[in-house]
Amino acid sequence: MEIRHPKPADADAIYELVAEHDTRVLGRPDLTPADVHDQLTEPDFDPAADGWLAYEGERLVGWGWACRKGGSDRVDIDVRARGAEAEEALWELVLGRFSGVTADIGIYPQDTAQQEAARARGFAPATSFHRMRIDHNGEPAPSFLAGVTVETGSGDDEELLRAAHAIKEEAFAEHFGNVPQSFEEWADVREASSAHDWGQVLVAKVHGVPAAVVVGTNHFVSDENCGYVLTLGVRPAFRGKGLGKLMLRRAFAADWRRGRAGTILHVDAGNTTPALDLYLSVGMRRILAIDIWQKAL
The missing domain is CATH 3.40.630.30 (Gcn5-related N-acetyltransferase (GNAT))
Structure with a gap:
């Protein structure tokens, strides 16, 4: 060998x-x-x-x-x-x-x-991630919140991308396996992926203040014709106000407009926020589980 x-x-x-x-x-x-x-x-x-x-x-x-x-x-x-x-x-x-x-x-x-x-x-089990999916059988209903605007990213709008990164860093600070990244590190990793698309970044602002982010990619397009929510994060100060549900529904609508059959995401079953309940509440279902086993080396 x-x-x-x-x-x-x-x-x-x-x-x-x-x-x-x-x-x-x-x-x-x-x-x-x-x-x-x-x-x-x-x-x-x-x-x-x-x-x-x-x-x-x-x-x-x-x-x-x-x-x-x-x-x-x-x-x-x-x-x-x-x-x-x-x-x-x-x-x-x-x-x-x-x-x-x-x-x-x-x-x-x-x-x-x-x-x-x-x-x-x-190694021993540490947590489990669920793969969730929703199928788009028709145009999703419009979703709005008073005082909230949602902006779409682009490779030319560094200010908005930096806001997206900052929200992600704050929102995921306590999550399993999270590793802090500088903006440059985050951007390099994203742009190195063939599934990357800055046009699938959404940033919600509450009265002009960046509060929530979605980062979508094309990871499941070639095999399942589905959009993928790589990141959904809400800053702690803005949680409990419906922003997570708003951003998911905006992502679903964007995927429907792209002709996607559905939208997929992964969630840590041991999440420090009630994310799984959120995904179930908007019609997503579990289609796969991946257990994370861990060992100190």
Whole structure:
């Protein structure tokens, strides 16, 4: 068995391996080739140090990675393998990449083999993320609040994008796994993604004061023709005033105008705010769960 570091040209082979695993567990792939390419080229990921491919001859039999979130002590990891030898080798490389950090791995509840592999290496469940979806069967009803204006972002409006970033930082300060980002770090990560679109940023202002943000992307367009709410945040001082529901409905309406079949988002089931109740109240339903297992390295 040969192990080497990945290159962007390996994205299709990695996709086939992960899609095979997903199909065995879920009945279908849960990613696209573009998702893999984005992972290999995102700013926080160094392919020459953070990723490994295992080959038997010309056949890819394993893929593992460990990606640090900025300069923080949080690391996301994953291991997918076609066989015990590759699995063992990749787990060892992934867990040896960093020390003095907390490692997180996402595991589907149906994936008992991956759960056993993580548990055997000292990981334990920490939280669960739910994937929520709403289908757009007609034009959503208009949504307004007195004293609230909603502005749409663009790559030319840095002032509005900085306001969006500032809201995100304040709104998510206490959330699971959150890592603070400067505006430049946030913008670099967003613009490195093939699903990125500054035109899907919405900022709500209450009597002119930035209060809530939605960051939408195209992550689920190619496979499900759905919009994706990557970020929905409301500054603490403005919570409980209906802004979250307003922003969701504005995002739904924008996705409907784009011809999307629905809108998808993820929510931490252990969220410090009652986000899950909000999403259920606007007609979203859970379609998938991803458990986060954690270990201090």
